[in-house]
Amino acid sequence: MSDQTVVVARHRTFSFSRLFAITTNTLTELTRLKVFYVLLVFALVLIGSSIFMAQFSFQQEFQILKDVSLGAMSIFTSLLAIVAAARLIPQDVEDRTIYTILAKPVPRLEYLLGKIAGVLLLLAISTLVMSAVFLFVLYAREQSVIQMTLRQMSGAPREQVDDALRAIRSSALNIDLFPGIIIIYLKASLLAALTLFVSTFATTNIFTIVVMAFIYFIGHLQATAREYWLHEHSSGWITRVFLAIVALLFPDLQAFNLVDDIVAGAAISIALFLKTAVLGIFYTAIYTLLAAFVFYGKEL
Amino acid sequence: MTDPAIAVRGLTKIFPIPFHRQSIVAVRDLDLRVEPGEVYGLLGPNGSGKSTTLKIILGLVSPTRGCTEIFGRDSRLVKSREAVGFLPENPYFYKYLSGEETLRFFGRLCGLGGAGLKNRMDELLELVGLTNARKRRLGTYSKGMLQRIGLAQALIHDPRLVVLDEPTAGVDPAGSREIRDLILDLKRRGITVLLSSHLLAQAQEICDHVGILADGVLVREGRLQELIAIENQTELVIANASSDLVEEIESLIKRSNAELVARRRSTTTLEKLFLDATTERPRS
Numbered sequence: 001m002s003d004q005t006v007v008v009a010r011h012r013t014f015s016f017s018r019l020f021a022i023t024t025n026t027l028t029e030l031t032r033l034k035v036f037y038v039l040l041v042f043a044l045v046l047i048g049s050s051i052f053m054a055q056f057s058f059q060q061e062f063q064i065l066k067d068v069s070l071g072a073m074s075i076f077t078s079l080l081a082i083v084a085a086a087r088l089i090p091q092d093v094e095d096r097t098i099y100t101i102l103a104k105p106v107p108r109l110e111y112l113l114g115k116i117a118g119v120l121l122l123l124a125i126s127t128l129v130m131s132a133v134f135l136f137v138l139y140a141r142e143q144s145v146i147q148m149t150l151r152q153m154s155g156a157p158r159e160q161v162d163d164a165l166r167a168i169r170s171s172a173l174n175i176d177l178f179p180g181i182i183i184i185y186l187k188a189s190l191l192a193a194l195t196l197f198v199s200t201f202a203t204t205n206i207f208t209i210v211v212m213a214f215i216y217f218i219g220h221l222q223a224t225a226r227e228y229w230l231h232e233h234s235s236g237w238i239t240r241v242f243l244a245i246v247a248l249l250f251p252d253l254q255a256f257n258l259v260d261d262i263v264a265g266a267a268i269s270i271a272l273f274l275k276t277a278v279l280g281i282f283y284t285a286i287y288t289l290l291a292a293f294v295f296y297g298k299e300l
Numbered sequence: 301m302t303d304p305a306i307a308v309r310g311l312t313k314i315f316p317i318p319f320h321r322q323s324i325v326a327v328r329d330l331d332l333r334v335e336p337g338e339v340y341g342l343l344g345p346n347g348s349g350k351s352t353t354l355k356i357i358l359g360l361v362s363p364t365r366g367c368t369e370i371f372g373r374d375s376r377l378v379k380s381r382e383a384v385g386f387l388p389e390n391p392y393f394y395k396y397l398s399g400e401e402t403l404r405f406f407g408r409l410c411g412l413g414g415a416g417l418k419n420r421m422d423e424l425l426e427l428v429g430l431t432n433a434r435k436r437r438l439g440t441y442s443k444g445m446l447q448r449i450g451l452a453q454a455l456i457h458d459p460r461l462v463v464l465d466e467p468t469a470g471v472d473p474a475g476s477r478e479i480r481d482l483i484l485d486l487k488r489r490g491i492t493v494l495l496s497s498h499l500l501a502q503a504q505e506i507c508d509h510v511g512i513l514a515d516g517v518l519v520r521e522g523r524l525q526e527l528i529a530i531e532n533q534t535e536l537v538i539a540n541a542s543s544d545l546v547e548e549i550e551s552l553i554k555r556s557n558a559e560l561v562a563r564r565r566s567t568t569t570l571e572k573l574f575l576d577a578t579t580e581r582p583r584s
Contacts, residue, residue, distance in 0.1 A: 099386065105381045
């Protein structure tokens with residue numbers, strides 16, 4: 001071995017370079033998983049095949065196409081978030097790679113942030129790919145319906161044709177889809193952060209996934225249960241504190257379900273979109289901090 | 301006075317057993333000092349507390365009592381790990397990365413980059429004999445090759461201290477000898493090495509100091525040559541001695557009150573010392 005000096009940058013408490021190294025490595029790790037491709041291909045096939053599911057009026061056809069596609073995107077990004085985030089820390093512990101990483105001058109917070117950033121990047125890529133396929137299918141059907149309508153209304157007055165085309169365009173590809181897709185992504189991010197938090201004290205991947213399956217269902221049902229509880233029982237401060245704790249532990253996932261409104265053709269108000277987006281970011285940040293707190297004191 | 305490479309003072313680690321009143325004492329009142337530039341062997345049977353001690357030194361596990369320092373810095377501080385390279389027992393690494401991608405990843409974690417990192421990677425791949433396998437994924441590497449790439453990643457940032465947990469476990473004799481030669485090379489370069497090992501003959505070849513742990517207690521500690529020497533015996537190594545000279549020496553011994561024990565080596569083996577030290581304490 002030569003005696004040349006190795007130039008190592010002065011240690012910094014927080015380094016984006018280290019964070020980037022862990023993030024890109026996590027993304028590489030996750031894209032090598034077969035389950036990622038299985039889920040993605042399955043979602044894409046479902047979105048693509050939704051084109052054949054409706055043969056009624058064009059409104060119904062577009063409604064079903066959006067319903068199936070956005071529903072598939074929501075379920076598959078949620079599944080991917082849970083499956084991907086559940087394995088990261090337990091796998092590194094099992095393979096002992098966590099020892100070699102944390103024995104380097106890498107703070108635990110950076111390691112954890114790198115891991116969650118890798119999952120969020122994977123979810124962003126998956127959401128983009130699914131959205132591209134969905135929007136392409138929707139656009140193709142819209143063009144097909146427009147051509148068909150133009151042929152059928154070849155002798156009709158100009159205003160009537162314009163009205164028909166406006167009706168088609170407003171029920172197909174419209175701007176309201178994008179906030180819906182962003183909220184689907186934020187819901188998956190929230191689930192990824194929560195899964196990472198559970199995995200910091202879980203001993204196996206299976207345990208984490210089972211716990212997350214329960215949280216997923218409770219999260220979707222808790223809003224209804226809360227309304228029922230407040231309606232049937234007194235709404236004293238103890239009840240409210242208890243419900244607030246439940247709401248923090250089990251996020252109200254139903255609040256992220258804007259798909260139904262979008263499919264029904266109702267425009268999402270900017271206030272509702274911002275409120276839901278901030279809630280998603282807040283939950284993601286809180287669960288990441290909780291994960292960092294537990295992971296900081298974890299014996300490896 | 302220079303700081304020791306590693307200073308362990310009054311270290312105790314107790315692992316509570318969930319839902320039980322009992323707990324496991326992994327390490328008890330351990331004091332250890334590793335001087336810069338020496339090769340220190342931490343020896344002991346399975347479950348004696350070697351790995352726990354190494355993990356506490358590396359900040360992976362927190363002590364129940366006591367403190368550990370690396371070159372004068374509290375080893376719980378992330379900054380203290382700038383000076384340390386670590387190779388865990390049976391390392392696995394990310395099997396989807398190639399040899400050079402692995403070194404690049406660990407180099408970037410240590411703040412290396414650009415041409416400096418590339419040169420360092422080339423140098424280390426050459427050192428551990430993996431230049432031809434640099435593009436191959438780690439999933440296709442043999443156990444010996446994994447151990448060597450593990451050693452290369454431990455050295456990527458040119459640390460002053462290298463901690464090796466069972467560095468030759470599961471490696472064939474030739475690979476084991478290569479790793480031994482690499483450790484001796486590190487020692488020549490003034491790098492401090494702390495290793496845990498079960499291969500006592502090999503530890504005897506390379507260690508300056510040894511500490512033997514049994515049930516979490518340091519039962520023997522000191523310079524290797526002093527530990528394995530037998531106090532009431534003297535060893536004369538004579539070159540080109542004629543048989544007459546040897547007979548004369550033997551008769552001289554007979555005439556005195558001394559006793560000729562053997563005509564060859566008169567030191568014990570490290571293996572015997574190890575077994576003596578670890579079997580004289582009843583296992584709990």
